[in-house]
Amino acid sequence: MTTTAAPRIARTRVTPILIGDPPLLNSQGVHQPYTPRLIVEVQTEDGVTGVGETYGDTDYLTIAEALAPALVGRPLLDLNDLTGFAAEHSPDVSGRARTEVNAGGLRGSRTTNKLLASVVSAFEVASLDALGRTLGLPVHALLGGKVRDRVEYSAYLFYRWAEHPVADAPSDDWGAALDPAGVVAQAQRFADRYGFGSFKLKGGVFPPLEEIDAIRALRAAFPDRPLRLDPNAAWSVDTSVHVAEQLDGALEYLEDPTPGTPGMAEVHRRTSMTLATNMCVTSFAEIPEAFASNAVQVVLSDHHFWGGLHATRELAAVCRTFGVGLSMHSNTHLGVSLAAMTQVAATVPELAYACDTHRPWQTEDVITEPQEFVDGCVEVSDLPGLGVELDGDQLARLHERWLTSDVRDRDDVAAMRQVHPEWTMPPAAHW
Numbered sequence: 001m002t003t004t005a006a007p008r009i010a011r012t013r014v015t016p017i018l019i020g021d022p023p024l025l026n027s028q029g030v031h032q033p034y035t036p037r038l039i040v041e042v043q044t045e046d047g048v049t050g051v052g053e054t055y056g057d058t059d060y061l062t063i064a065e066a067l068a069p070a071l072v073g074r075p076l077l078d079l080n081d082l083t084g085f086a087a088e089h090s091p092d093v094s095g096r097a098r099t100e101v102n103a104g105g106l107r108g109s110r111t112t113n114k115l116l117a118s119v120v121s122a123f124e125v126a127s128l129d130a131l132g133r134t135l136g137l138p139v140h141a142l143l144g145g146k147v148r149d150r151v152e153y154s155a156y157l158f159y160r161w162a163e164h165p166v167a168d169a170p171s172d173d174w175g176a177a178l179d180p181a182g183v184v185a186q187a188q189r190f191a192d193r194y195g196f197g198s199f200k201l202k203g204g205v206f207p208p209l210e211e212i213d214a215i216r217a218l219r220a221a222f223p224d225r226p227l228r229l230d231p232n233a234a235w236s237v238d239t240s241v242h243v244a245e246q247l248d249g250a251l252e253y254l255e256d257p258t259p260g261t262p263g264m265a266e267v268h269r270r271t272s273m274t275l276a277t278n279m280c281v282t283s284f285a286e287i288p289e290a291f292a293s294n295a296v297q298v299v300l301s302d303h304h305f306w307g308g309l310h311a312t313r314e315l316a317a318v319c320r321t322f323g324v325g326l327s328m329h330s331n332t333h334l335g336v337s338l339a340a341m342t343q344v345a346a347t348v349p350e351l352a353y354a355c356d357t358h359r360p361w362q363t364e365d366v367i368t369e370p371q372e373f374v375d376g377c378v379e380v381s382d383l384p385g386l387g388v389e390l391d392g393d394q395l396a397r398l399h400e401r402w403l404t405s406d407v408r409d410r411d412d413v414a415a416m417r418q419v420h421p422e423w424t425m426p427p428a429a430h431w
C-alpha cells in the first residue's frame with residue numbers, strides 16, 4: 001500500500017486589479033468607472049496552480065499581502081483552520097474598519113472578521129481549485145458532489161446613467177434607466193440576451209413611490225416572473241410597511257428594506273412580506289437574533305464575506321435547520337468568483353431562488369473563456385478545479401490599470417459628487 005502526502009503550498013501570488021464598471025446607481029451614490037478586485041493564486045510544490053477572487057479595496061489587499069507569504073509551506077488541505085491562521089498573520093485594520101464610510105455599508109456592517117473572511121475565501125477557493133486540479137476532480141466533488149447541472153441566476157436591474165460623467169471612463173450601449181419604462185427596457189434586454197427568468201431591481205435611489213411604479217411596470221411586462229426589490233435599508237419601518245402593502249403579491253421577496261434586525265422583524269411582523277438580506281445577516285454571529293425574531297426569511301449568502309465555500313455550506317445547514325431560505329448576494333465580480341459561486345451553489349439542495357450576479361454588467365474578465373448565461377443559468381463545470389483558466393495577458397492588463405490609477409477603494413459617494421458636488425452619504429432609513 002502506498003500513501004500520498006498532501007501537497008504543500010509552494011508559492012502564492014496576490015494581484016490587485018481594476019475592472020470597468022457601469023454607472024449603476026444605489027442608495028449611497030453611483031458605481032465608479034473602475035472598481036478594485038483581487039486575484040489570488042496558490043501553487044503547490046507539484047506546480048499545480050489554483051485561483052481565487054475577492055474584493056480588492058485597500059484593507060482586503062493589506063490582509064491578503066500579509067497572509068500570502070505566510071501560507072507558503074502549509075499543506076494545501078489545511079482549510080478548516082485557515083481563518084484562525086489568517087487571523088494570526090493579518091495586520092490590524094480595525095481602525096479603518098470602524099471609521100470608513102463606503103460601499104461596505106451596502107454589504108452590512110464592516111468588521112475586521114468580515115474583511116478577514118473575505119480574504120480567506122479567495123485563498124480557500126484557490127486551494128480547492130489547486131486540489132481539484134491535482135486530483136482531477138471538480139470543486140463541487142470536493143464539496144460532496146453537485147445536486148444540479150445548472151445554477152440559475154437572476155437579472156440584476158439597476159437605475160443607471162447612460163455614461164459616466166468623467167473622461168476616460170468605460171462605456172457601453174445599455175443607455176440610461178431612470179424611470180419605469182427604462183427599467184422595463186433593461187429587463188427586456190436581459191431576458192432576450194441571457195434568458196433570465198427572474199428580476200431584481202436595485203432600489204433606494206428614487207422616492208419609494210417611484211420604485212413601486214417601476215415594480216408595477218415590471219409586473220405588467222412580465223406577469224409570471226419572480227420580482228425582487230432591494231433598497232439597501234434606505235427606508236424607515238413605516239415606509240417599508242407601506243411599500244410591502246402596496247406590492248403585496250407582486251414580489252418574490254423584499255430585500256433589506258430597513259436597517260437592522262429589529263426593524264426587519266417589525267416589517268415582517270406587520271406585513272408577512274418575505275424578507276431577504278445581505279445586510280443584517282452577514283456572519284454567523286448575526287444569525288441567532290435574526291432567526292429568533294423571524295427578521296429574515298431568505299439569507300443571501302456571499303461566499304466571500306462568509307469565508308469561503310465550506311462556510312457557505314455550513315450556512316446552508318443552519319438555514320435548513322431553521323427553515324430559512326438561502327440564495328446568493330453579488331457585488332461587481334469576474335468569472336473566477338462566478339465559477340466559485342456556481343460550484344458551491346450546485347452542492348446546496350435547498351437553493352430555491354435564482355442567485356444574484358453582477359457579471360453581465362462587466363465587459364472584461366481574467367479568464368480565457370467567460371461563462372455564458374443560457375436560459376438565465378450557468379452550467380456547472382465538471383472540469384478539474386473551478387473549470388476556468390486564468391488569462392495571464394488580461395490579468396496583466398487589469399493590474400497595469402491598477403498600477404497607473406489612484407483608485408484603491410470603491411467609493412460610490414465620491415463618484416456621485418462628480419455630478420452632485422454637495423452629495424453626502426444618505427443616512428440609513430432616510431425615506
Ligand SMILES: [Mg+2]
Binds near residue numbers: 256277278
Ligand atoms: Mg442586497
